[in-house]
Amino acid sequence: MMTLSRQLIPLSSFHHVGLMVMFMIFIACFSAVGFLFVKTITSGWIADIDHSMMIELPPYMIDDETLIDQATIDKQTVKVMEILKNDPVILTSTMKTSNISDLADFGIAMPAFIQLTLHPDRAENNEDRIRRNINRIIPNAIVKTANDWQRDIVQTATYLKLIFCGLAVSIFFLTTIMLSAIIKAQLKASKSIVELFHIMGASPSKIASLFQISILRPIIWGILIGLIIVLLTLSHLISFLDLGFGLGLFYAYMFGVSFIFIALGIFVTRWVVARYLWAMP
Amino acid sequence: MINMSHVGLRYDGGPEVLTDISLSLKEGSFHYLMGQSGSGKTSLMRLLHIGKLPSRGDIHFFNKDVSKLSRSKRALIRQKIGVIFQDFRLIPELSVFDNIALPLRLSGESDKAIKTDVNAMAEWMGLKDHLKMKPVFLSGGQQQRAAIARAVIAKPQILLADEPTGSLDDEMGLKIMGLFEELNKKGTAIVVATHNKNLVKAFPHPLLTLKSGELIP
Numbered sequence: 241m242m243t244l245s246r247q248l249i250p251l252s253s254f255h256h257v258g259l260m261v262m263f264m265i266f267i268a269c270f271s272a273v274g275f276l277f278v279k280t281i282t283s284g285w286i287a288d289i290d291h292s293m294m295i296e297l298p299p300y301m302i303d304d305e306t307l308i309d310q311a312t313i314d315k316q317t318v319k320v321m322e323i324l325k326n327d328p329v330i331l332t333s334t335m336k337t338s339n340i341s342d343l344a345d346f347g348i349a350m351p352a353f354i355q356l357t358l359h360p361d362r363a364e365n366n367e368d369r370i371r372r373n374i375n376r377i378i379p380n381a382i383v384k385t386a387n388d389w390q391r392d393i394v395q396t397a398t399y400l401k402l403i404f405c406g407l408a409v410s411i412f413f414l415t416t417i418m419l420s421a422i423i424k425a426q427l428k429a430s431k432s433i434v435e436l437f438h439i440m441g442a443s444p445s446k447i448a449s450l451f452q453i454s455i456l457r458p459i460i461w462g463i464l465i466g467l468i469i470v471l472l473t474l475s476h477l478i479s480f481l482d483l484g485f486g487l488g489l490f491y492a493y494m495f496g497v498s499f500i501f502i503a504l505g506i507f508v509t510r511w512v513v514a515r516y517l518w519a520m521p
Numbered sequence: 522m523i524n525m526s527h528v529g530l531r532y533d534g535g536p537e538v539l540t541d542i543s544l545s546l547k548e549g550s551f552h553y554l555m556g557q558s559g560s561g562k563t564s565l566m567r568l569l570h571i572g573k574l575p576s577r578g579d580i581h582f583f584n585k586d587v588s589k590l591s592r593s594k595r596a597l598i599r600q601k602i603g604v605i606f607q608d609f610r611l612i613p614e615l616s617v618f619d620n621i622a623l624p625l626r627l628s629g630e631s632d633k634a635i636k637t638d639v640n641a642m643a644e645w646m647g648l649k650d651h652l653k654m655k656p657v658f659l660s661g662g663q664q665q666r667a668a669i670a671r672a673v674i675a676k677p678q679i680l681l682a683d684e685p686t687g688s689l690d691d692e693m694g695l696k697i698m699g700l701f702e703e704l705n706k707k708g709t710a711i712v713v714a715t716h717n718k719n720l721v722k723a724f725p726h727p728l729l730t731l732k733s734g735e736l737i738p
Contacts, residue, residue: 436612438599442596445593446596
């Protein structure tokens, strides 16, 4: 079969397939790193803000011209801390002062932030109650629960993950189109030999398998070299940045991507050759 | 082996190039196919090696209607047919050895058997010293011998030859016809398309004569 395959298609004909696969493997792995990075960072953030609340006491206009002063905001902060102090649901409460001290020096009031950590088992039922208590005393206070934060993060992360998934799918789609075009061109270039093989009794599946052997060689080389480049760059990057997901997962993905490229090589070749030979009896 | 009944052939909806052809090729039969250029000899040869399916009528190979067979089963039938083309159709990138070995490789013979068979055939054809050469370095006669060797090496049950002695000298022409006679005696059905009336006289066999796409009695 190997000899026949070499005789049907000169070995050099599919060399550029190897280069293409090498490049595609790198992009596919890059998109996977992006996907996993977003996924891991998102779950880290969600875990960090779980069962937490953020109270913002913003500066606001007393009338149409006068902005509330910093002293009033500080008083409101103390008042809120008083309310929270005895609430059994709250595990910790931390005041976060603004870092824009230069603006404060000019007499411009800065918002105050209070971060709360709620008791994990009782958080959900008590969030609304805490919000109501604070807004009753300071109507302008903005109270954000973990759900509010999480919704924004999850939405952004979903968009990013979709972009990376789309990139990976586009790569496989693009590879299919390019492989199909290369095989068609090769079939046209080998037209007289393919016809001769056909007349001599090679079945369409036999001719397809000869093409498959020829195309799988450069695909496997492309995968190997592509994976080596990925290992030297992306996996090093994963370890270096300590992205938080195991390399094992990434290696499994690399294996899966390689398998998909081999499967594409097999199925696209069979399909294109079968279509080409359809015109022959 | 082959039965054609009221067969017609047209290319891409054009006019019929073969009309109402009925013939029967039995085991051990030997026919010459004659006719002027454009009479339909090549088209009939195409039908005989299943390079085309008829536009109408039936063709049975080994009692099987070829139009109703799957592609892989048609391929199996083609493996039993040896074809010698007028333009040789040797693959220029391959050596003479590899060209002759092609049918054996397609039928899955072992490398050892291929080497033995090809060497023996090349010796008989006077190509032993040219096996490693590419066809382009051979003379017309040597290329024709290589093409004949390729067609007969797998011992086909049907042999179709289009002007098989056209590029050969008289001595080699007689030798090739002797080979065909020998294969024929062993049961191979042979169809030789030729214009060479001397050949027909020297080795007399029934004639199939085509005129404007029709077989004339």
